[in-house]
Amino acid sequence: MTEQFVPPTADTIRRLREEYERPLTPEEYRAQSAIPLSAEEIEETLELVRWFRARYPTGAERSAYVREAIARWSRRPVG
């Protein structure tokens, strides 16, 4: 049985956004940036890039995809 998706509240979204956009201290930055990339992480990123470039060969097409994605997300309900 699957659980019904419950959208996050506006307050949860606000708090997550604040944390995501908070400037890190130099110490936090150094600690985070010291975590090495794994081969798996690189390959996952490159796989996504290969798909995106093949599907959307030009800058115009890539930017249009992102604009449409943003428009779709902005229409999603917020609890």
Add this chain to the structure above:
Amino acid sequence: MRGTRFDEEAFFRAIGASGARALVIGRRAMVFLGLPVLTADYDFWLHIDDIDAFNRAVEPFDLHPSRTAEEARRRGRYVLANDEHVDVLVARSVPTVDGVTVSMEDVWARRQQVRYADDVQVAIPTIDDLILTKRFAARAKDLQDIRFLESLRDET
């Protein structure tokens, strides 16, 4: 909801034709490189002497500067906005969170051109320089972007 009448191709063509030394930075530059990340804004790093040329180029798109050119030069950044939101950095140089000073003129000299459309090119920094710009504010989101860019750099 964002406006849908914005002619992005004409926007980039006008900037290219203006002669302004304007680099697309931020996530839009990552998108041009082939990384499918989301962004609603346009971020530019503009040469401090080219503010007037840039503003004239985007005026037909109803994009109006938040500050005079003189104020923008003093503060190092300004915004152009209507339905779209364009952040413009105009500092000659910016320090990263870990103390590296990044000069606009150096980044401009090393720039790369990406094909936007058949007759439109867009100037963006090299991947290494884009990573440096992500270290200006060094937010959690920038760290994730840096990891994407480092993965992409390993491709080349």
